[in-house]
Amino acid sequence: MLTNHEPPVTKTPGWLDFYPAPSRPRFVLPPGAVDAHCHVFGPAAQFPYAPERKYTPCDASKEQLFALRDHLGFAKNVIVQATCHGSDNRALADALQAAGEQARGVATVRRDISDAELQALHAAGVRGTRFNFVKRLADFTPREVLSEIAHRIAPLGWHVVVYFEAQDLPELYDFFTSLPTTVVVDHMGRPDVSQPVDGPGFALFLKMMREHPHIWSKVSCPERLSLSGPPALHGETHAYRDVIPFARTLVEQFPDRVLWGTDWPHPNLKDHMPDDGLLVDYIPHIAPSAELQQKLLVDNPLRLYWS
Numbered sequence: 001m002l003t004n005h006e007p008p009v010t011k012t013p014g015w016l017d018f019y020p021a022p023s024r025p026r027f028v029l030p031p032g033a034v035d036a037h038c039h040v041f042g043p044a045a046q047f048p049y050a051p052e053r054k055y056t057p058c059d060a061s062k063e064q065l066f067a068l069r070d071h072l073g074f075a076k077n078v079i080v081q082a083t084c085h086g087s088d089n090r091a092l093a094d095a096l097q098a099a100g101e102q103a104r105g106v107a108t109v110r111r112d113i114s115d116a117e118l119q120a121l122h123a124a125g126v127r128g129t130r131f132n133f134v135k136r137l138a139d140f141t142p143r144e145v146l147s148e149i150a151h152r153i154a155p156l157g158w159h160v161v162v163y164f165e166a167q168d169l170p171e172l173y174d175f176f177t178s179l180p181t182t183v184v185v186d187h188m189g190r191p192d193v194s195q196p197v198d199g200p201g202f203a204l205f206l207k208m209m210r211e212h213p214h215i216w217s218k219v220s221c222p223e224r225l226s227l228s229g230p231p232a233l234h235g236e237t238h239a240y241r242d243v244i245p246f247a248r249t250l251v252e253q254f255p256d257r258v259l260w261g262t263d264w265p266h267p268n269l270k271d272h273m274p275d276d277g278l279l280v281d282y283i284p285h286i287a288p289s290a291e292l293q294q295k296l297l298v299d300n301p302l303r304l305y306w307s
């Protein structure tokens with residue numbers, strides 16, 4: 001029953017909900033594997049979406065996330081604040097508290113956050129803050145404000161997660177490389193996978209990784225980047241083949257600075273919703289040896305989030 005204080009929450013038109021009954025992956029994850037990029041959304045009745053949001057998702061609760069974690073065979077999650085919750089980290093903190101040592105978080109903080117609030121987020125399990133430069137998702141924040149935030153969180157041992165699109169890297173390059181913390185790039189900086197992996201676009205990203213050892217990359221989100229598929233649906237265990245060379249290059253060249261995550265519940269996909277079990281079957285195509293899988297899925301996330 002709705003009251004005056006609870007306006008109905010209407011999803012963005014065309015919203016795709018997460019895959020209802022994912023298959024069990026054929027690829028057996030190494031013990032201790034971490035899903036290092038996933039979200040919780042709401043539930044809106046308990047944790048309302050931010051007024052300034054650019055989309056309204058389906059609810060995706062902590063209980064549903066933890067059930068997926070167990071079903072796929074992950075031991076832990078890194079839960080990343082999404083823009084639909086703005087800088088209100090209550091849903092994130094609630095999920096982290098419920099998960100205990102099985103989750104860490106990446107929050108969104110504003111420059112006016114108090115030291116006590118930062119400490120509370122740290123106690124809940126937050127280990128990073130996210131700067132989102134994707135224009136359809138977030139309003140512009142001046143670089144000096146972001147820089148100030150980075151200097152505030154650095155003494156806590158936190159890092160900065162950045163999300164941007166490949167065409168904006170030239171303009172953002174100097175800002176990222178001068179940040180005082182480890183910098184983790186979401187989804188490989190969203191390369192244009194219709195271009196060759198050894199072309200000029202991805203070359204700039206590789207140069208940034210090569211020349212700046214404080215920069216890491218998530219080799220996640222083939223379902224968002226792929227142009228030719230095939231999608232992770234209908235039993236397909238060799239999905240998103242056009243993205244594989246990009247992710248595999250990063251895993252092989254920078255094995256100690258890559259992370260992988262499901263991106264569940266996959267906000268803003270327009271074309272299809274992947275079967276998360278088949279998405280896990282993508283991993284051995286980008287990390288072909290047991291040694292690379294161990295670093296990508298266990299050693300790297302544990303070092304960054306649990307040490």
Ligand SMILES: O=C(O)/C=C(\CC(=O)C(=O)O)C(=O)O
Nearest residue numbers: 081082083084137263267268
């Ligand atoms: O879930 C992701 O990583 C990607 C997103 C959503 C997002 O980043 C956000 O809302 O903060 C996207 O490309 O729409």
